[in-house]
Amino acid sequence: MRHLERHRTQRVGWLRAAVLGANDGIVSTASLILGVAAAGATSANILVAGVAGLVAGAMSMAAGEYVSVSSQADTEHADLERERSELAAFPEHEHAELAAIYVRRGLDAELAAKVATQLTAHDALGAHGRDELGISDTLAARPVQAALASAATFSLGAVLPLLVVMLLPVSALMWAVSASSLVFLALLGSLAARVGGASVMTAAARVTFWGALAMALTAGVGALFGVSA
Incomplete structure (x- = not known):
């Protein structure tokens, strides 16, 4: 029976995008709501500002994540194409280079050469x-996946403070x-x-501290x- 192991590194890509999206959704929307509320806006105006912040933030997160991860993917693709060319032009050198990597990882020279x-x-x-x-399939850049995860989790995070606005005076x-x-x-x-x-x-203390700071500064502004108005 084959034993399949699942490691946490397999979650790095989507977990980073999801946590970043939800965190930004909560912090930015809650801060926006507090800033508008502190300025003396009505409940309707606060809700409109919050919803606008949700839509704009989700699109911004998706676009930013897509562009960022696409740049990473382009770099990975370029490096692989360069490596492909070097393998075709200098196979012996590339073989020696790969064997040297395995020697540095603890294999003796003969075994490293065989492995290479x-x-x-x-x-x-x-x-x-x-x-x-x-570069591996597990950690490879996936722009669409990252963009969708960021937009979805941002929206989910932003909905939470909006629910409070809708339920309370x-x-x-x-x-x-x-x-x-x-x-x-x-x-989160x-x-x-x-x-x-x-x-x-x-982790809880870290996100809570920075969220509190963002909300306090925005409410102050x-x-x-x-008051000035």
């Missing part, structure tokens, strides 16, 4: 991409949005840490301009 020979015969470009360039929004958003952020940090195998307390 067998891997080259099986999939030369794959071996060099993985062991020389650090304006007089209660400042404290309710702040407190609920910090709870959401702590839960804990979930991400658990999935990624990191410290739950550290809203209150300042509200």
